[in-house]
Amino acid sequence: MKLSEKDILYEDNHLLxxxxxxxxLTIPEGNITDSLLGRGKKYLKEKKQTSGNVFLYPPxxxxxxxxxxxxxxxxSKALSRLNEQIRxxxxxxxYLxxxxxxxxxxxxRLVHYLLQHNHRAYVYDAHKSGTKEAVLEYEVVGPHLIRIRLITGRYHQIRVQLSAIGSPIRGDAKYGSKTKKEKIGLEHVKLTLLHPVSKMPLTVSSQKNIHDIEL
Known part of the structure; x- marks a missing residue:
């Protein structure tokens, strides 16, 4: 499949x-080749009218x-600088x-300690061997909606932390939801970073409104 125009939130010579x-999938896994990365590369190849390889990678x-x-x-320079910002x-x-x-x-404010094992995150209230601290802040903004500010970026962090306090994400049966869906009720809606070249703050918002996340 191809990217649509509304899928492109920001683009310049350094970022897509x-x-x-x-x-x-964000990137291909196993036998599944369709991914956002693949669609992004296809878009750039068509834009540049080239059949050769293009550099594109998510930090x-x-x-x-x-x-x-x-x-x-x-x-590669932009990727290196973005990785440094994340670190x-x-x-x-x-997120919503x-x-x-x-x-x-x-x-x-939720503070837990997470252990990643066999494609799953396990949550603990205190530090144990192999765990990493996970921190987020949240605010209830609707009958079933929570706005989340992610402080750390751990594996399945938001999903497992909300489940741990009795608020599993809709459709996320892996972490306790009553329903199971391919698309769960979690969306990354706003991101602020520093542009890797200009070093100026860049804020990007998804085109969804607060009610579109509801399933």
């Missing part, structure tokens, strides 16, 4: 920032069932989650 739909990924903003670097905690990420049940507290 795209919208990923839930159910689509981060979204889980397959999650939708929203994904950043791709068009050059230094420069990126500011906001449609949950089965909202938390009892309207606002909160």
């Amino acid at each position: 920032i795209l919208y990923k739909t839930g159910g689509l 981060h990924r979204l889980d397959k069932p999650v939708s929203g903003i994904v950043v791709f670097a068009k050059t 230094d905690g420069v990126w500011q990420k906001e 989650a449609h949950v089965d049940t909202v938390p009892s507290k309207v606002k909160g």
